[in-house]
Amino acid sequence: MRRTLPPKPVIAAVLIVRDEARCILRCLESLRPHVDRMLVLDTGSTDGTPMLAGGCGAEVHHLPWPDDFSIARNHALDLADADWNLMLDADEWIVSGGEQLRRWCRQPRLGKICVHSDMDGAATPDAERRNWLTRLLPRGVRFEGRVHEQAISPLPRARIELHVGHDGYLPDQLDRKRGRNTPLLLRDLAERPGDPYILYQLGKDAEMRGDLAAACTHHAAALRDTPAGANWRHSLVVHQLHCLSKHGDTDAALALADAEMANYPDSPDLFFVLGNLLLDRALTDPAQAIDQWLPLAIGSWERCLEIGERPDLEGSMQGCGSHLARHNLDAARTQLRLLDMQQELARLVA
Structure with a gap:
């Protein structure tokens, strides 16, 4: 049959x-x-x-x-x-x-x-x-x-x-959509106050509009209630690190990176943004740049290359585990060598 x-x-x-x-x-x-x-x-x-x-x-x-x-x-x-x-x-x-x-x-x-x-x-x-x-x-x-x-x-x-x-x-495509999503997200939030996913999307929407203060506020609220296993949490953390950095809140960004490192020890995206944060601190604190901030930034980008690309991580950026990290690493090493030479020259002249 x-x-x-x-x-x-x-x-x-x-x-x-x-x-x-x-x-x-x-x-x-x-x-x-x-x-x-x-x-x-x-x-x-x-x-x-x-x-x-x-x-x-x-x-x-x-x-x-x-x-x-x-x-x-x-x-x-x-x-x-x-x-x-x-x-x-x-x-x-x-x-x-x-x-x-x-x-x-x-x-x-x-x-x-x-x-x-x-x-x-x-x-x-x-x-x-x-x-x-x-x-x-x-x-x-x-x-x-x-x-x-x-x-x-x-x-x-x-x-x-x-x-x-x-x-x-x-x-060109973002210009067509600008302003479309914000009122819809706010209406959803009014119906589900405190919903971390809606707050996360509001943060990304504000970031896209260039409103970094609002982006930081929404992302921080989302982080407070986003479950550890939520698939978007890695992306949320990286977005908040980036927004805090661009908004000039370097101390808050470094504190967040330190708190989240144990959760994402193999995220090239987290270590890439951390390297950028440490480089910013080196520029604002040149007295500690040679002995502290630049070596730490170099270590962060070296960690990116050790991890390699992680396309499986939600919201990952291509290049954070390869060419983008290598570019920043080479530039930082060059800068550190120049500062060492300047420091040595200053000692000789003195």
């Missing part, structure tokens, strides 16, 4: 979009070989996005923008009606790992994919930040939160080596 094989699960790519003619085809073309269906929910485009998506083979639907990302995403999931749903934004695209989707979608779980975000203004043009985000959902999972929405499910979450590019943090 021939055994009947169970039907293959239907995998849908699900997107909510608005005015994404710049990048919608790049996204859909990267998805098309790996999914059974592509569903695009347009929330008010005026630039031809729906026509481009339809021409690429996507099923296009329309919804007036509800001022709530979860409402839009959940509506799109209802329309998709698929066994599995891969949630991407139009400014993202599959870089590698798409061939794993079919094999991975055999167990009831949620999939965390790695999103590589291009970062403008970093030390090198190829710098990117890496975030592991829950984007692969079995049927029935829905989102909560007006913005930076989260998938809600008791099912376990596991990483799939699906790597996605993202260029939405580059200046």
Whole structure:
């Protein structure tokens, strides 16, 4: 008797979009070989996005923008009606790992994919930040939160080596979104006062706007109540160290780094920012630069190279465990040698 094989699960790519003619085809073309269906929910485009998506083979639907990302995403999931749903934004695209989707979608779980975000203004043009985000959902999972929405499910979450590019943090794209998220986050916070994840996102939003004082305040409040095992905590700590440093609160930043070092002893991102903090202290305290601050900064960047790259850490920056640390290390060693020579010359002249 021939055994009947169970039907293959239907995998849908699900997107909510608005005015994404710049990048919608790049996204859909990267998805098309790996999914059974592509569903695009347009929330008010005026630039031809729906026509481009339809021409690429996507099923296009329309919804007036509800001022709530979860409402839009959940509506799109209802329309998709698929066994599995891969949630991407139009400014993202599959870089590698798409061939794993079919094999991975055999167990009831949620999939965390790695999103590589291009970062403008970093030390090198190829710098990117890496975030592991829950984007692969079995049927029935829905989102909560007006913005930076989260998938809600008791099912376990596991990483799939699906790597996605993202260029939405580059200046031209950020200008389009500026001011959009803040009121939505504040409304969520009013409903869930003290929620550490919302405070963390408010801190990042303020940091993006250049309001470092607000960023430090929100991040500090988030740190007080963020569980040790929260997947975003490493990113929160690194963001707060960076914001405190840029805001001139070096003492608070050094105290935070000292407190968190035991939690993240193998984080090149933490030691990279610590090196920068110690270099700043060397510039403001030149009397102790040679004997204390510069050697400590050098030791921090050496530790980065010992650890190496850690793309598995949430919010990690490419290069902190390699070329960025090496660049800072070489510059600091050169500076220390120059200061030693100047000090020796001063002794001889005296």
